[in-house]
Amino acid sequence: xxxxxxxxxxxxxxxxxxxIAAAKIVKKQMDKGNKIIVVVSAMTGKTNELIxxxxxxxxxxxxxxxxxxxxxxxxxxxxxxxxxxxELGIKAKSxxxxxxxxxxxxxxxxSRIVNMHVEKINQFILNKGVAIxxxxxxxxxxxxxxxxxxxxxxxxxxxxxxxxxxxxxxxxTDVEGVFSTDPKNFPKAKKINKISYEEMLEMSSLxxxxxxxxxxxxxxxxDIPLHVRSTFSSTKGTKIFGSKNIDYSKTITxxxxxxxxxxxxxxxxxxxxxxxxxxxEPLGKNSINVDMVIQNISSDGKKTxxxxxxxxxxxxxxxxxxxxxxxxxxxxxxxxxxxxSKVSIVGAGMITTPGVTYKMFRALxxxxxxxxxxxxxxxxxxxxxNEINTIKAVKKLHTVFNLD
Amino acid sequence: xxxxxxxxxxxxxxxxxxxIAAAKIVKKQMDKGNKIIVVVSAMTGKTNELIxxxxxxxxxxxxxxxxxxxxxxxxxxxxxxxxxxxELGIKAKSxxxxxxxxxxxxxxxxSRIVNMHVEKINQFILNKGVAIxxxxxxxxxxxxxxxxxxxxxxxxxxxxxxxxxxxxxxxxTDVEGVFSTDPKNFPKAKKINKISYEEMLEMSSLxxxxxxxxxxxxxxxxDIPLHVRSTFSSTKGTKIFGSKNIDYSKTITxxxxxxxxxxxxxxxxxxxxxxxxxxxEPLGKNSINVDMVIQNISSDGKKTxxxxxxxxxxxxxxxxxxxxxxxxxxxxxxxxxxxxSKVSIVGAGMITTPGVTYKMFRALxxxxxxxxxxxxxxxxxxxxxNEINTIKAVKKLHTVFNLD
Numbered sequence: 001x002x003x004x005x006x007x008x009x010x011x012x013x014x015x016x017x018x019x020i021a022a023a024k025i026v027k028k029q030m031d032k033g034n035k036i037i038v039v040v041s042a043m044t045g046k047t048n049e050l051i052x053x054x055x056x057x058x059x060x061x062x063x064x065x066x067x068x069x070x071x072x073x074x075x076x077x078x079x080x081x082x083x084x085x086x087e088l089g090i091k092a093k094s095x096x097x098x099x100x101x102x103x104x105x106x107x108x109x110x111s112r113i114v115n116m117h118v119e120k121i122n123q124f125i126l127n128k129g130v131a132i133x134x135x136x137x138x139x140x141x142x143x144x145x146x147x148x149x150x151x152x153x154x155x156x157x158x159x160x161x162x163x164x165x166x167x168x169x170x171x172x173t174d175v176e177g178v179f180s181t182d183p184k185n186f187p188k189a190k191k192i193n194k195i196s197y198e199e200m201l202e203m204s205s206l207x208x209x210x211x212x213x214x215x216x217x218x219x220x221x222x223d224i225p226l227h228v229r230s231t232f233s234s235t236k237g238t239k240i241f242g243s244k245n246i247d248y249s250k251t252i253t254x255x256x257x258x259x260x261x262x263x264x265x266x267x268x269x270x271x272x273x274x275x276x277x278x279x280x281e282p283l284g285k286n287s288i289n290v291d292m293v294i295q296n297i298s299s300d301g302k303k304t305x306x307x308x309x310x311x312x313x314x315x316x317x318x319x320x321x322x323x324x325x326x327x328x329x330x331x332x333x334x335x336x337x338x339x340x341s342k343v344s345i346v347g348a349g350m351i352t353t354p355g356v357t358y359k360m361f362r363a364l365x366x367x368x369x370x371x372x373x374x375x376x377x378x379x380x381x382x383x384x385x386n387e388i389n390t391i392k393a394v395k396k397l398h399t400v401f402n403l404d
Numbered sequence: 405x406x407x408x409x410x411x412x413x414x415x416x417x418x419x420x421x422x423x424i425a426a427a428k429i430v431k432k433q434m435d436k437g438n439k440i441i442v443v444v445s446a447m448t449g450k451t452n453e454l455i456x457x458x459x460x461x462x463x464x465x466x467x468x469x470x471x472x473x474x475x476x477x478x479x480x481x482x483x484x485x486x487x488x489x490x491e492l493g494i495k496a497k498s499x500x501x502x503x504x505x506x507x508x509x510x511x512x513x514x515s516r517i518v519n520m521h522v523e524k525i526n527q528f529i530l531n532k533g534v535a536i537x538x539x540x541x542x543x544x545x546x547x548x549x550x551x552x553x554x555x556x557x558x559x560x561x562x563x564x565x566x567x568x569x570x571x572x573x574x575x576x577t578d579v580e581g582v583f584s585t586d587p588k589n590f591p592k593a594k595k596i597n598k599i600s601y602e603e604m605l606e607m608s609s610l611x612x613x614x615x616x617x618x619x620x621x622x623x624x625x626x627d628i629p630l631h632v633r634s635t636f637s638s639t640k641g642t643k644i645f646g647s648k649n650i651d652y653s654k655t656i657t658x659x660x661x662x663x664x665x666x667x668x669x670x671x672x673x674x675x676x677x678x679x680x681x682x683x684x685e686p687l688g689k690n691s692i693n694v695d696m697v698i699q700n701i702s703s704d705g706k707k708t709x710x711x712x713x714x715x716x717x718x719x720x721x722x723x724x725x726x727x728x729x730x731x732x733x734x735x736x737x738x739x740x741x742x743x744x745s746k747v748s749i750v751g752a753g754m755i756t757t758p759g760v761t762y763k764m765f766r767a768l769x770x771x772x773x774x775x776x777x778x779x780x781x782x783x784x785x786x787x788x789x790n791e792i793n794t795i796k797a798v799k800k801l802h803t804v805f806n807l808d
Contacts, residue, residue, distance in 0.1 A: 075472060
């Protein structure tokens with residue numbers, strides 16, 4: 001008799017057949033006696049199609065109207081799924097963002113959910129109704145349709161779990177869960193049964209494919225258990241919750257890697273307060289996303305070396321911007337490496353297990369993989385290596401940390 | 405400085421290119437200093453596509469959810485057109501049915517517009533904004549999305565003209581206006597410049613292709629001038645208003661005809677009160693649409709002959725139903741003609757012009773076209789003839805009444 005949120009991603013409702021299949025999943029949960037609120041995405045590809053249409057009209061399409069346009073995608077799926085549940089003999093009703101209402105704040109295309117009214121829908125689900133709520137959309141206090149940014153259906157699902165105080169939140173998607181490394185390229189990758197919010201967030205590329213990061217952050221903040229699972233198989237997926245609930249038998253939970261990175265090193269940078277900000281401000285203003293930043297303590301207290309990574313596409317532009325900024329940021333020389341990758345091991349278990357760092361570096365050395373830079377956090381160790389070594393490195397670490 | 409409603413049909417907004425073209429039409433009207441409310445249909449084919457999707461889910465798709473589903477079609481076009489107007493430097497905002505709000509009464513899929521709030525939008529258009537309102541949709545007093553039946557965008561446009569007290573209502577569509585007969589099959593057909601509401605309604609098949617009848621009826625009731633014109637050419641279309649505003653130089657305005665008709669005659673029916681109801685009740689209950697009904701005065705006060713027309717597809721079913729009803733309706737014999745057509749002349753001018761009936765029958769006789777049945781109203785004379793003579797008859801009447 002739990003109250004739960006079930007969220008279906010775009011591929012899970014990507015066709016009429018899949019919407020009918022999603023309805024059957026909801027029915028199974030109903031048959032267990034659960035009280036259910038469903039959150040749906042637009043059909044896969046629909047949001048992109050609508051954005052393309054808007055771009056054909058204007059490169060700078062009106063933001064208010066874009067919200068009205070895009071909200072239609074989730075609206076369509078909500079109505080179709082409600083109809084499909086009816087067909088299975090289940091009472092179901094769609095509630096648009098303005099009907100709930102899901103109140104948002106902030107600007108169009110990028111609003112935040114600040115509140116929602118729960119009485120009406122609580123009443124409905126208490127009487128064995130399934131409430132279906134389109135993800136991604138809300139309504140401003142002025143009664144305007146708003147959206148909360150791409151991938152926002154995850155955020156809607158978690159926000160609903162929070163305001164409706166549901167027991168947990170199930171995220172149905174097209175993968176079986178979070179894997180110990182990318183299952184497409186590494187056949188030995190294993191599905192992770194339990195993972196902490198922190199690890200999920202540190203899994204970056206791996207986690208992000210499965211669930212939107214800011215939704216995981218919200219779940220972490222309100223301690224809402226998540227269960228990411230596949231619409232296309234009945235196997236259990238990955239459960240995500242606070243690390244205190246996880247019994248770590250393994251030190252490392254997963255090995256992640258990023259592709260298409262490039263590395264820039266500024267040698268002999270003047271070591272003074274605010275220098276990092278001076279370096280990165282022009283990059284940020286030009287929408288260049290800086291990933292890893294490593295700065296060593298300067299040996300003489302005056303000069304330091306600074307290394308950072310960016311996407312490979314941005315390399316030339318970044319070097320140009322730094323050179324243009326020569327008046328604010330003085331340095332001796334600049335070097336770059338166009339083809340690097342970042343390989344990381346993630347695991348809350350490493351906090352209590354000494355020697356993980358050493359074990360990682362030793363393993364890479366055994367395979368003659370040169371480490372170009374290192375960065376660590378509480379539960380993650382990342383190294384920059386030459387891109388050509390990526391697969392070798394991931395395989396090695398996956399084996400060494402008993403993930404195969 | 406008039407306040408006007410401009411309505412675009414589905415083909416007029418059937419692609420991004422056409423939406424941009426529609427925005428340019430609105431801009432032209434803005435440049436004249438008009439205050440404008442635009443009503444839009446869904447892209448051509450969209451509503452059918454959504455209905456098909458719902459039918460794949462259920463033959464008896466939930467009516468509340470069908471409204472939510474279908475309303476998305478006009479929502480998309482509203483947002484796109486608002487964006488296109490912005491791109492032309494015009495202030496524009498879409499207002500969904502629930503945002504206006506357009507209040508409706510009655511059941512889902514078939515609601516009626518009962519009221520709408522005008523202050524907010526009046527304020528906006530007074531400040532040089534173009535308000536864009538999706539046709540076909542509204543909101544019930546319980547805050548549910550409703551729709552007002554197929555072709556409902558015409559009805560929305562006329563209702564807006566009524567509640568906002570606009571000067572007139574322009575209906576942009578894919579034809580140049582109402583023609584004196586079907587221009588596809590009769591090259592001599594001429595566009596009618598002015599026509600009365602009553603004639604428009606009597607033009608049945610011709611008029612219905614251009615505008616939804618119930619919307620014309622509402623316009624007639626509130627004396628709202630309509631102007632039906634093409635989105636694809638800048639020529640003036642057909643203006644529709646009260647007959648008192650029309651100077652009739654011609655007796656007859658148009659010649660219409662229907663195809664795929666069949667005729668049934670019941671001979672020797674007992675002539676008693678309620679007999680017509682007894683005959684037609686089972687047909688109505690079986691969704692058979694009876695068109696023309698002709699009953700002669702019985703010669704002996706006891707028996708009469710009754711002729712009526714139906715769609716050819718319904719012929720066998722109709723005969724079966726009448727035979728099943730033998731206990732309630734006694735008759736001597738039943739005869740049918742599978743291939744007939746109805747040819748009508750329509751014109752408010754015939755009220756004041758004697759001899760029109762005679763002229764029509766004489767013209768048909770000259771061409772040896774046999775009349776099987778006749779029915780007349782104030783401004784319309786219809787004859788049933790063998791289908792094979794249809795084209796000959798329409799051509800003849802079009803010429804005889806000076807419409808070529």
